[in-house]
Each structure stands twice: as C-alpha cells, then as structure tokens.
Amino acid sequence: MARSGAHVIVVGNEKGGSGKSTTAFHLAIYLLHAGYRVASVDVDSRQQTLTHYLRNRRAYAQERGLTLPNPQHFHLPxxxxxxxRENDRAEFDVFRRAIGEVENRADFVIIDTPGFDTNLTRLAHSLADTLVTPVNDSLIDLNVLARVDAQSGQPIETSHYAKLVQRARSERLSVTGESVDWVLVRNRISMLGSRNARQVQVTLDAIATRFGCRVADGIAERVIFRSLFASGLTVFDPLDGDMGAEGSSVSHLAARQEYRNLVAALNLPITQTSGQAAAEALRLSA
Structure with a gap:
C-alpha cells in the first residue's frame, strides 16, 4: 500500500480493556485543538468503541448547541x-480507499484496532508511523507481549501480538526503509505505589529492550473517564457542571496533564507554533 502524506498513529493491543479507544480519541482531539487536520479510522467491527465515542460527542454538542472539533471519521466493517482470500481483498480495498481519501488532506490519521487479530488489524499496523500500545498496569496484561520468567521478570518467549508487530515493522522497513516507532504506554496506573507497579516497570523495560521499542508513562485510573465516554468529551474540552466535581477540577486537570505528557513522549511531528497555540487554547479552557 502506498504511504500516505499524513503521519499515521495506530493504537493497538490484542488485550481488551487496555484503553485503546480512549487513548486514540484523546490523541485525535488534542491534535485538533492544536490546529491539525485529523482523520480517525475504527477497524473494530465488533465493539466500534471509537465510533460510538464520536457519535456520543456529536449528539452531546447538538443537544447543547456547542461547536466541538471532530476528526473526519471512518468505520471499516x-x-x-x-x-x-476474497474477504481479505475486499477489506484491503475499503481500507485503501479510506486512507486514500485523507492521505493528502489530513496531517494525522489515527487508527483504533480491536483486541484480537484480524486482517484489518494487520493492515493498520503495516501502515503505522507511530504505534501506541496501551498496557494496563498489571503483570497479567504483559502476557500479550511476552511470556515472562516469574523469578527474573525477563521476557523468555515472544507472544502473538509482539510477533504481529515484528512482522509489520519488518514489512514496513523492507518497503519504505523506515521503521515503526513502537511505544508501550503504561495505562490505568494505580495512584498508590506498590511492589507490583515497580515490577511492571522493570518488566516493561526489559520487554522494550528486547523488542526495540520505548516505554512511556500513561494515564492513571480515574473516575472521570467513565463520565466522558457518555458525552463524547475529552479532558481537552472545557467541561461543564454535568460532569460533576470530579469532572471539572483536580482529576480533570491532572488527566489533561498526563495526556499532554504522553503526546510529548510520542515525539510526533508537531510544530512549535501549533504547540504554543494549543497550550494557550487549553490554558484558556482550564
């Protein structure tokens, strides 16, 4: 598939409930607030969480007469x-048409993938410039990347999803001569330090060394995200009283800063001018 002019961010993990859709949507809205043109693609035909998130956002804005930034969105069944073979060909064609429609009209394309292996999942990973893999802060959830030695915490066997990523990176390198920047993101981090949290960090660092990827701090476990989905809002939108005290004060601001830190860690091609404009817009909406 021909490379698009847009920077493609794929959010992927074959472990359900890792926060992929929430991460994808927050990245999209952050970039829109920063003044970039953004397209989003949902290739999860079963749950369609990203698509539902966007529908909730549009309905919320329409009910209240608000103007909220939205990406150009595609849901690919x-x-x-x-x-x-025919199914794979049909999916390739619909995927190619969607990417082709925005390749020269979007600065960023963000693709949300399901928690299981599909042809569309593999197609998305093969196109990634940046691959973001949210991982819940649990040793159990690391099994999707590697089987880990219980005593040393070192990876001893590559798991299925990591093999999928390795194939995609190899194919990308052979076709374009460029690598995929793979970033593991610690997600749903407990507010309280623990031996488990420290062990997760040690194991993730070992996995990153083995697979040639990076580790970034993600987002803490917060009640606010359960409220945001129903309205389609993100921590980058000004929240009103409907969210309650939890939605408009400390938790909101802390979550916003965590996502800012995540964007910075991803090393996306964001210009300083746009970044300054985004910072000012977010300061005014705080």
Whole structure:
C-alpha cells in the first residue's frame, strides 16, 4: 500500500480493556485543538468503541448547541464472505480507499484496532508511523507481549501480538526503509505505589529492550473517564457542571496533564507554533 502524506498513529493491543479507544480519541482531539487536520479510522467491527465515542460527542454538542472539533471519521466493517482470500481483498480495498481519501488532506490519521487479530488489524499496523500500545498496569496484561520468567521478570518467549508487530515493522522497513516507532504506554496506573507497579516497570523495560521499542508513562485510573465516554468529551474540552466535581477540577486537570505528557513522549511531528497555540487554547479552557 502506498504511504500516505499524513503521519499515521495506530493504537493497538490484542488485550481488551487496555484503553485503546480512549487513548486514540484523546490523541485525535488534542491534535485538533492544536490546529491539525485529523482523520480517525475504527477497524473494530465488533465493539466500534471509537465510533460510538464520536457519535456520543456529536449528539452531546447538538443537544447543547456547542461547536466541538471532530476528526473526519471512518468505520471499516469486516468482510463476512465464504472465501478468506476474497474477504481479505475486499477489506484491503475499503481500507485503501479510506486512507486514500485523507492521505493528502489530513496531517494525522489515527487508527483504533480491536483486541484480537484480524486482517484489518494487520493492515493498520503495516501502515503505522507511530504505534501506541496501551498496557494496563498489571503483570497479567504483559502476557500479550511476552511470556515472562516469574523469578527474573525477563521476557523468555515472544507472544502473538509482539510477533504481529515484528512482522509489520519488518514489512514496513523492507518497503519504505523506515521503521515503526513502537511505544508501550503504561495505562490505568494505580495512584498508590506498590511492589507490583515497580515490577511492571522493570518488566516493561526489559520487554522494550528486547523488542526495540520505548516505554512511556500513561494515564492513571480515574473516575472521570467513565463520565466522558457518555458525552463524547475529552479532558481537552472545557467541561461543564454535568460532569460533576470530579469532572471539572483536580482529576480533570491532572488527566489533561498526563495526556499532554504522553503526546510529548510520542515525539510526533508537531510544530512549535501549533504547540504554543494549543497550550494557550487549553490554558484558556482550564
């Protein structure tokens, strides 16, 4: 598939409930507030969480007469014919058309993937410039990346999702001569330090060394995110009283800063001018 002019961010992990859709949507809205043109693609035909998030946002804005920035969005369904080869071809065609429609009209394309292996998942990973893998702050959730020695915490066997990423990175390198920047993001971090949290960090660092990727701090476990989905809002939007005290004060501001830190850690091609404009807009909305 031809490379797009946009920077492609894929959010992927074959472990459900890791916060992929929340991360993808927050990245999209952050970049929109920063003045960039953003397209989003949902290739999760089963849950469609990113698509539902955007629908909730549009409904919320319409009910209240608000103007909120939205990405140009595509939901790509899976093919369900009898022939696997024909299904793969049909999915490739619809994926190619969606990317082709925005490749020269968007600065960033953000693709949300399901928590299981599909043809569309593999297509998305093969196109990634930046791959973001949210990982819940639990040793159990690291099994999707590698089987880990219980005593040393060192990875001893590559798991299925990491193999998928390795294939995608190899294919990308052979076609374009460029690598995929793979970033593991610690997500749903407990507010309280613990031996488990320290062990997760040690193990993630070992996995990153083995697979040639990076580790970034993610987002703490916060009640605010459960409220935001229903309205389609993010921590980068000005929140009103409907969110309650939890939505408009300390938790909101802390979550916003965590996502800012995450964006900075991703090393995206963001210009200083746009970054300054975004910072000023977010300061005024705080």
């Amino acid at each position: 899976s093919a369900w014919g009898d022939s696997v």
